[in-house]
Amino acid sequence: MLRNKEIKLYITLLAAVVIVGFVACYFFNPVSGIIALSALLLMAAVSFLFTRWRYQQIEKLTEYLKRIAGGEYSLDIRDNDEGELSILKSELYKVTVTLSEQANLLKKDKRFLADSISDISHQLKTPITSMSVMTDLISDENLPLDKRVEFTQNIRSQLERLQWLVASLLKLSKIDAGTIKFKKEPVNVQDLITRSIEHLLIPMEIKEQTLEISGDEHTEFRGDFNWSSEALTNIIKNCLEHTPCGGTIGISFSETPIYTLIKVSDQGEGIHKHDLPYIFDRFYKGRNAHNDSIGIGLAMSKSIVKNQGGSIEVTSEKDKGTQFTIKFYKSIV
Secondary structure, three states: OOOOHHHHHHHHHHHHHHHHHHHHHHHOOHHHHHHHHHHHHHHHHHHHHHHHHHHHHHHHHHHHHHHHHOOOOOOOOOOOOOOHHHHHHHHHHHHHHHHHHHHHHHHHHHHHHHHHHHHHHHHHHHHHHHHHHHHHHHOOOOOOHHHHHHHHHHHHHHHHHHHHHHHHHHHHHHHHHOOOOOOOEEEEHHHHHHHHOHHHHHHHHHOOOEEEEEEOOOOEEEEOHHHHHHHHHHHHHHHHHHOOOOOEEEEEEEEOOOEEEEEEEOOOOOOOOOOHHHOOOOOOOOOOOOOOOOOOHHHHHHHHHHOOOEEEEEEEEOOOEEEEEEEEEOOOO
């Protein structure tokens, strides 16, 4: 306590009061001097005790902050009293809660980053290993021509997969970083669907699948046409892959005063109930996922929709199919 200037000042003043009191008693009326001296000493003592108590409270706050800096975010110094000191305690507690939340977010981000790096490494390792093996085989002069062509096509396919993976990861990283500015323009849903299914029509035809589209041609929402098209393409592609040959993929859309609704459904084997909560997590592969699935398309779709103020949900029933529901909410002016 003596390191505080205010305490030193009080001690100095107290000493001065005592000296002045003795001088007054000696040269003037002793009784009046003793009364004045006693009053001054009492006031000084009360003031000293109050100051001492205040500094003790400050010391407690200092110790509290030291423990918070050490990571003890569970501490709570709030009280039910009134006054500036109680307000200070309350504000410090709010800062503590904020620091605790930020620390938890940082832990989650670090864990997510570590998991993502591990997943990316795994996804890159498989095609690179495959291409390395086939490159060695192609270098064999005695390799038959048909095998050489087969291996070359396989390498090209793996390169395309790598290219798509890298491009998708770059898009996701830009979305996560907030560097992409999504447009807020009128988007006609029918035109959006037409764009989204352009390069999926041939795979549908090969599998003899039927595409059923229904909705009001004037249905629209405000958003980014190109990014929304990419999100919808990934969802339709997922339905295409899980719908058997000769099956049907349905797309319906409508508009309400609150949101614009797009539903995409398939007749696949359905998503296992234990996989449903995680299918939008990047790199997650469910029990019914294809062997060449990377688990990034649906994650990207969710990020795109969410960053446009929308939502995406999924329901599924075993052996009956899956339905994705996308909502683009209207802005309230």
